[in-house]
Amino acid sequence: MARHPVEPAFGDLSAGAVYLGTSRRTIVRLVESGRIPVYRLGPRGNRRIKFSDLDDLLVVEEANAS
Template identity: 45%
Template sequence: MSTFPLEPQFLTVEQAAAYTGTSVRMIRRLVDQRRVPVAKIGSLVRIRISDLEAYLEANTRPAR
């Protein structure tokens, strides 16, 4: 029996861009500015979905 979750918990930069509907450049900028925490595995950058959602929630303004 596998102990791995069925849903991925981490996204690549490209997947995070698709998830948020933004560009890869925007995600890299957020990472470089340390506005979104990342996990680095060697040279690979992975973004936890919950961290990305927390950033989006904190930066969402209500409609007027």
């Protein structure tokens, strides 16, 4: 039986920066401005973002550029 790798749905802010090809600071700014929702996980409240939210942001940005 062949296994298919599953891409993670969530990542930390640094992973989001790599995903978008930008800096971590840019991701922090997008979170702080409310353009990207952030999810807090665990007792320490580690911040995570959904990669699908980043995809949605790109679609909106492309639509606004047109």
